[in-house]
Amino acid sequence: MATLYYDDDADLTRIQQRTVAVLGYGSQGHAHARNLAESGVPVVVGLPEGSRSRERAREAGLEVASTREAAERGDVVVVLLPDTVQPEVFERDVRPGLAPGNALVFGHGFNIHYNQIVPPADVNVFMIAPKGPGHIVRRTYTEGTGVPALLAVHQDPTGDTHELGRAYARALGATRAGLIETTFAEETETDLFGEQAVLCGGVSSLVEKAFETLTEAGYQPEVAYFEVLHELKLIVDLFYEGGLSRMRYSVSDTAEFGDYHSGPYIVDGTVKERMREALTAIQDGSFARTWILENQAGQPGFQAMRRRHAEHPIEEVGRGLRGMMPFLPQPGED
Numbered sequence: 631m632a633t634l635y636y637d638d639d640a641d642l643t644r645i646q647q648r649t650v651a652v653l654g655y656g657s658q659g660h661a662h663a664r665n666l667a668e669s670g671v672p673v674v675v676g677l678p679e680g681s682r683s684r685e686r687a688r689e690a691g692l693e694v695a696s697t698r699e700a701a702e703r704g705d706v707v708v709v710l711l712p713d714t715v716q717p718e719v720f721e722r723d724v725r726p727g728l729a730p731g732n733a734l735v736f737g738h739g740f741n742i743h744y745n746q747i748v749p750p751a752d753v754n755v756f757m758i759a760p761k762g763p764g765h766i767v768r769r770t771y772t773e774g775t776g777v778p779a780l781l782a783v784h785q786d787p788t789g790d791t792h793e794l795g796r797a798y799a800r801a802l803g804a805t806r807a808g809l810i811e812t813t814f815a816e817e818t819e820t821d822l823f824g825e826q827a828v829l830c831g832g833v834s835s836l837v838e839k840a841f842e843t844l845t846e847a848g849y850q851p852e853v854a855y856f857e858v859l860h861e862l863k864l865i866v867d868l869f870y871e872g873g874l875s876r877m878r879y880s881v882s883d884t885a886e887f888g889d890y891h892s893g894p895y896i897v898d899g900t901v902k903e904r905m906r907e908a909l910t911a912i913q914d915g916s917f918a919r920t921w922i923l924e925n926q927a928g929q930p931g932f933q934a935m936r937r938r939h940a941e942h943p944i945e946e947v948g949r950g951l952r953g954m955m956p957f958l959p960q961p962g963e964d
């Protein structure tokens with residue numbers, strides 16, 4: 631049975647008494663920095679001199695310093711940079727400023743689990759890994775709710791890392807929704823599997839292929855877009871509120887029968903076999919090696935795939951349709 635923590639299990643003052651350096655102001659960085667600051671925690675954001683995010687952080691009322699200065703000033707240093715740049719920035723800008731008893735925090739376990747960062751033994755190391763995108767971590771905080779997160783402690787030389795982690799999660803808004811105790815290994819492996827098999831890879835591939843199937847059969851792209859992409863969010867909202875059963879309660883009997891009849895035929899047992907293969911590549915480190923080598927080579931394959939998928943016809947159709955829905959974020963808005 632998982633151990634879960636909520637607001638009453640966390641003493642906010644433990645984190646309010648520390649200076650928290652948030653390195654990076656991207657998806658997670660902006661959410662952590664702003665949520666913590668609004669929870670009464672002293673925050674300094676660490677960004678390189680030329681960073682395009684410096685102005686946005688200042689406009690949000692946050693103090694900004696260089697990555698190195700912020701890391702030196704923070705008693706708690708939160709590394710919210712892309713996973714692949716973290717090892718280099720850690721060695722150059724973070725390690726020199728770490729003092730015994732400081733805390734080093736991660737939003738995902740990749741670099742600790744795959745030994746790309748080995749922190750000094752006298753520093754506390756924990757992870758708060760939100761189970762949701764950074765922009766939703768921010769939005770839900772402002773709405774008074776939160777995104778669940780995972781807490782793992784890797785090193786605890788001062789003996790109070792767990793308490794500090796719970797306090798951090800409360801300041802972020804995560805203990806409003808639920809904070810689950812885990813390990814760096816479990817978070818890293820399940821997170822990579824979830825994003826590859828379902829949340830990013832599986833769903834995107836299903837949507838692209840379904841859109842292609844309909845449009846190649848002569849149906850209007852706009853109808854196909856609404857059917858397999860736009861409505862997906864409305865269906866997934868029901869999963870979120872009440873599990874698969876709530877979706878099946880809300881849809882028609884015809885849709886529910888089609889779900890049982892065709893779902894397991896389309897996503898069949900061979901898909902599960904390939905899911906197991908993807909999980910093995912995560913567990914034995916071969917996926918991590920491929921991603922690290924891809925970055926060392928300058929990301930040629932990654933950038934080519936990014937371009938190819940960005941040019942998929944569903945993206946073009948979607949841009950036009952979303953432009954007619956002013957309640958959705960428009961290009962250029964964060």
Ligand SMILES: NC(=O)C1=CN([C@@H]2O[C@H](COP(=O)(O)OP(=O)(O)OC[C@H]3O[C@@H](n4cnc5c(N)ncnc54)[C@H](OP(=O)(O)O)[C@@H]3O)[C@@H](O)[C@H]2O)C=CC1
Pocket residue numbers: 653654655656657658659677678680681682683684697709710711712713715719737738759760761762763764765
């Ligand atoms: N994205 C998400 O929702 C989730 C992410 N995570 C984890 O959180 C961590 C952060 O990911 P994410 O928020 O996606 O990261 P982003 O790519 O959104 O943020 C990158 C930030 O790091 C800065 N940056 C990039 N390169 C450097 C560098 N070489 N030196 C200093 N700063 C740099 C960028 O600067 P600039 O602003 O100038 O571009 C930007 O502010 C990762 O460990 C990730 O796995 C965990 C859960 C969900």
Ligand SMILES: CC[C@](O)(C(C)=O)C(=O)O
Pocket residue numbers: 760761762763764821824825829830
């Ligand atoms: C699902 C992708 C994710 O793991 C996340 C938002 O939780 C990520 O790495 O961005």
Ligand SMILES: [Mg+2]
Pocket residue numbers: 760761762821825
């Ligand atoms: Mg994730």
Ligand SMILES: [Mg+2]
Pocket residue numbers: 738821822825
């Ligand atoms: Mg992830």
